Amino acid sequence: MTVTRSLLLFGLAALLEIGGAWLVWQGIREHRGLLWIGLGVVSLGLYGVVATLQPDANFGRILAAYGGVFVAGSLAWGMVVDGFRPDRFDVIGALICLLGVAVIMYAPRAVA
Numbered sequence: 001m002t003v004t005r006s007l008l009l010f011g012l013a014a015l016l017e018i019g020g021a022w023l024v025w026q027g028i029r030e031h032r033g034l035l036w037i038g039l040g041v042v043s044l045g046l047y048g049v050v051a052t053l054q055p056d057a058n059f060g061r062i063l064a065a066y067g068g069v070f071v072a073g074s075l076a077w078g079m080v081v082d083g084f085r086p087d088r089f090d091v092i093g094a095l096i097c098l099l100g101v102a103v104i105m106y107a108p109r110a111v112a
Contacts, residue, residue, distance in 0.1 A: 002055050003106055005055060006054055006055055006056070006105060006106075009050055009051075009053050009054055010054075010065075010066060010069045010101075011069075011073075012050050013047050013050045013051050013066060013069070014066075014069050014070060014073035015073075016043050016044070016046045016047035016050060017043075017044060017047035017070065018070070018073050018074055018077045019040075019043050019077070020039075020040045020041070020042070020043030020044035020045075020046075020047060021040065021044065022040070022077065022081065023036050023037070023039050023040030023043060024036070024037050024040035024041065024044075025040075026040075027040060051063070051066065056105065061104060061105065062105075064104055065100070065101045065104040065105045066101075067097070068097035068098055068099075068100045068101035068104075069097075069098070069101055071093065071094055071097040072094040072095075072097055072098050075090055075091075075094050
């Protein structure tokens with residue numbers, strides 16, 4: 001249950017952070033205005049809140065592992081929202097990042 005909860009929180013965090021950054025991008029780069037930027041800022045703030053809900057208590061570990069989720073999630077977002085087509089190196093890189101997430105977050109550790 002803890003791993004499932006952690007994975008769901010990583011997914012929600014990615015949606016909020018990548019979506020928030022995309023909204024700010026749209027507001028500024030695509031001239032969609034302050035409402036888009038404001039919604040992006042709110043989404044980015046909620047990402048910060050969701051990150052604190054991870055079951056692991058180590059900030060550095062959570063943010064390091066989340067980096068891998070962010071890499072893979074950003075490519076997926078680009079595919080779904082912007083029609084981006086990753087090449088094999090994008091896919092291989094994302095898979096390496098997700099392997100890193102698994103090692104960092106879910107490898108068995110001795111309890112101190």
